[in-house]
Structure formats: C-alpha cells, structure tokens
Amino acid sequence: MVILGLLSHEDLTGYEIKKRIDGAISFFWKGSFGSIYPSLQAMEKDGHIRRNVEESTDNRERIRYSITKSGRKALNEWLKDSKVINDLKYETLLKLFFGGAADKLVSIKTIENFKEDVQKDLEVLKIYEANLKKVLNEEHMYYYLTVCFGIKSYKAYLSWCEDSLKLLNNI
C-alpha cells in the first residue's frame, strides 16, 4: 500500500520508491529492496500497477511503474478501511522498564542515548517543516500533517527525557 500510495502521486522506479520511503515516511514506516521489487512484480500481476520500460539515453535498465485504475481503487478501499495497525516497538522503553536489574547509571545512559537520537531526528523534521510551510497548499497538507505528528511527539519525548533524567538523578 505504501508503494501504491507513492505511485498515486507520480510514476516511479523501484529504486526511487526506496528513496521516497527512506525520506519522511521512514519515521513511521520502513521498506527494503527485498520487499519492494517482489511487491512490484506481484502488483503488476494483479493489475494494480503497470510497468513501463524506459528506453534509456544512458545504458541503464530502468523500469518505471504507474498506478492503474484498479490500483487506485485498491488504494482508496484501504484508505477508507478504519482497521489500522499502529505498532510501537521501543527497545529503549523495554530496557528502561527492566532498569532495576542494573545500575542506575545504565538507565541514565539509555535515556541520554535516546535523547540524542530524538534531537537529531527532530532537527531533520524541522527542516522538512520549514520547507513545507513555504509551499503549503492542499496537495502538501497531508505530508505536512505527518511531519507535525513527528515534531509534536519528538518534543514530548524530549520533555520526558528531561523529567526522567531529573527523577533518576535525585534518587
């Protein structure tokens, strides 16, 4: 469905799809070549996408896919389906939960590492946000909303880091 969604915006090659997923989407969804290329083949067989082999000026093999009517229908059905899987797998929290099994300093380090990662990601998201605000129309609105989600939650994470470090340092 990620692929179908991306192809609803523009025609893309498998390689380009990977690059898109590694961008803003990577904050809430991941994908590898090993899953992208087989998916493209499967969806072509299903008739959801169409393959267009580009006659290249350079010598590169480049297969650009486009979404079909049937693909748009499948995408739309998925969007309307209220059943969603929202899954968090935070090893940081797991380690913290069991922090009592080690020295307090270990947990403090765990939080500090997490804080650094979040700070870095937050900087990236803020750049996305600044660029999006310049061209904020209805088309970019949905992209903008997901970026805002990241910023809001990462700010909350940072605030939690501060509180937690204070708490742990005072016991």
Next chain:
Amino acid sequence: MVILGLLSHEDLTGYEIKKRIDGAISFFWKGSFGSIYPSLQAMEKDGHIRRNVEESTDNRERIRYSITKSGRKALNEWLKDSKVINDLKYETLLKLFFGGAADKLVSIKTIENFKEDVQKDLEVLKIYEANLKKVLNEEHMYYYLTVCFGIKSYKAYLSWCEDSLKLLNNI
C-alpha cells in the same frame, strides 16, 4: 529479553508472562504464546532460566521458570548495550500521508478513529500512573517512567489530533 527481564523480578509461568506482557508493556512491546513457549524452551537449553515443575494441588500442569546467574548476566549485558531498535509502524500516519488520494472526509475519519483509540489508552495509563504514585519507590521507578512516557506522548498525539482536524476542516 522481555522474558528474562520479567523473570528477574519474580518467578513466572509462560501463561503469567503473557499476562504481564499484555499489561503496561503492551504499549511498547508485544508477545504471543507462539513465541513465548518456544523462547522459554530455548533459554532453558541455554541455561539462562531454570524450569520448576510445580506439584499442583489442583490438577493443572504448571511450569514456573526462574532466572539463573547466566540469565542475569545476559540481561545485564543487553541492558548495557547501547544499540537499540526503536521502531514505529503507524498505519494511521501512512493513510494520512496518502490522504490526497481520497476525499478529505476519509482523512478526517482516520484521525478521529485514532483520537478515540488514544483517548482510551490514555485513560488506562492514567490509572496505572495513579496507582504507581501511591507506592513510588526506587523499585517501581522504572515502571513509572515508562508509564509517564506513554502519557506524555499520548497527550501530544491528542493535541496533534485537534490541530490536524482544525486544519483539515478549514481547507
């Protein structure tokens, strides 16, 4: 490692481990019987845990596991390892990202559904928090911190929901 962590607190049966994971931990980690029982067998073979078959008063087969010295060492090493996997898979955000492919009302519904789920979960977390505050000592501190994480981020989610719904309704 979840299992090892839980066993570092108290001796448990596979069934009880599942119940623990389905509690506060479920907000950031999941586990099923199909993964718990094989893991218990594997870790027993590794010497990380010990099986104690209870002679039951009732007629129930009950295998209670306890952590060994080697298990505590493995747990400690994992806690100290700064490499973590923090993975978010939010289908809600994915659908929203591609919201342009459907009617605006579809995205509004997606956010409203998400908001309801978050509100429900937040209520549960607040109950955990209230109970923990009554007995807040060093032992429960780590549990408390993970609950605070949930509350802080869920509150941020809710604030984002409000903002997003306003934005979408005004275009």
Next chain:
DNA sequence: ATCAGCATGTAAGGCGTTACATGATTCA
C-alpha cells in the same frame, strides 16, 4: 582508477503471528 551512487533482482533465513490441539477448573 576507484568509489559512491544508480538500478534490478534473488535466496536464505529469522522472527513472530494465527490457528489449531488439548484438557483442566471455576463460576454463573
């Protein structure tokens, strides 16, 4: 020349879920 990036794909293997299979007990 060499390395990073462009570009497509396959194969092995890990990990975990869902569903199934079984049987006891407790409570309405």
Next chain:
DNA sequence: TGAATCATGTAACGCCTTACATGCTGAT
C-alpha cells in the same frame, strides 16, 4: 451445562530483512 479462564504447546504460514549477485555511470 456452558462459557470463560487457566495452562501448555505445535505447525503453517507470511512477511520482511540481510546478504548476495550483477553491472552501469559520474565524479574525484
């Protein structure tokens, strides 16, 4: 008596990641 909960486990299957395999182009 029937349903929910306690309790342990296996098997099939799906999904995805990692690693491998190949070869081109463009920049330094």
